[in-house]
Amino acid sequence: MDIRSEQANDIATIRAVTKAAFAPMAYSSQTEAEIIDALRDAGALTISLIALDQGEIVGHVAFSPVTIDGEDKGWFGLGPVSVRPDRQKSGTGGRLIREGLTRLAKTGARGCVVLGEPGYYKRFGFDNHAALRFEGVPAEYFMAQAFEGRVPSGRVSYHAGFDAS
Ligand SMILES: CC(C)(COP(=O)(O)OP(=O)(O)OC[C@H]1O[C@@H](n2cnc3c(N)ncnc32)[C@H](O)[C@@H]1OP(=O)(O)O)[C@@H](O)C(=O)NCCC(=O)NCCS
Known part of the structure; x- marks a missing residue:
């Protein structure tokens, strides 16, 4: 399994993997693929990693900037994250998330937030x-988890790309 940043010719498959992963999810808006495209188009897809198995894209994770009380405080949001349905529960999502968080921290980011199942995300340092x-x-x-200093207080807003539909 390799993990690397997306390239232009990965985009269609990222869309397909994202749609397939979220299709059965009752809580999903079914707009996650469009959100990733909107973030990319806005220059807000800070980190976009794919998991490759024998050359096939089997998973994807995105990170984008968030604001806190309307201000850029160097914080980011994890998501959407997707693993192809036939490849779930074999560690791919975890590897993508850990690698993404490591790369994000290296950029100088101060921390990261996530919206999702606590039973899943707490294992990656979120609380x-x-x-x-x-x-x-x-x-x-x-x-949230801070890479540096404390978790700040305030109201988080995701990038406008999350309003995509
Ligand atoms: C969520 C997702 C990315 C996880 O990727 P994955 O490769 O299946 O996960 P991993 O193999 O790294 O981890 C599997 C573990 O996570 C748990 N897990 C996966 N999804 C979970 C969820 N929604 N809630 C709680 N636990 C979850 C599994 O039960 C398993 O637990 P175990 O390690 O105790 O056995 C993947 O299941 C997926 O694409 N889901 C559909 C899209 C989605 O819901 N994305 C997240 C939105 S917040």
Whole structure:
């Protein structure tokens, strides 16, 4: 399994893997592939990694900037993250997330947030921090980890690309 940054000719397969991964998910807006495209078009796809197995793309993870109380504080959001349905639960998502977080921290980012299942994301260092809030979801599904210093307080907003549909 190799992990590397996306290249232009990976884009169509990233779309297909993302759509296939989220298709069965009841909570999904089914717009995750469009969100990745919108982030890329806006220059906000800070990190976009693919997992390759024998040359085939089997997973993808994106990171993009977030604001806290409307300000850029050097924080980023993880997601969408997808693994092809026939390749889930074999460690690919975890490898993509760990590699993405390592690369993000090396860019000088101060921290990362994620919206998702606490049972999954807490294993990567994310935790609930009451002072850092995201509106519209139960607090336990919104998690953060600081790479440097403390988790700040405030209200997080994702990039406008997340409004894509
Ligand atoms: C979520 C996802 C990226 C994880 O990738 P993966 O390669 O299947 O995950 P890994 O193999 O690294 O980890 C598997 C472990 O995570 C757990 N897990 C996976 N998805 C989970 C979820 N939604 N909630 C809780 N646990 C989850 C598995 O039960 C397994 O647990 P174990 O290690 O205790 O056995 C993948 O399942 C996927 O593409 N899902 C559909 C899209 C999606 O929901 N993306 C995330 C939106 S927040």
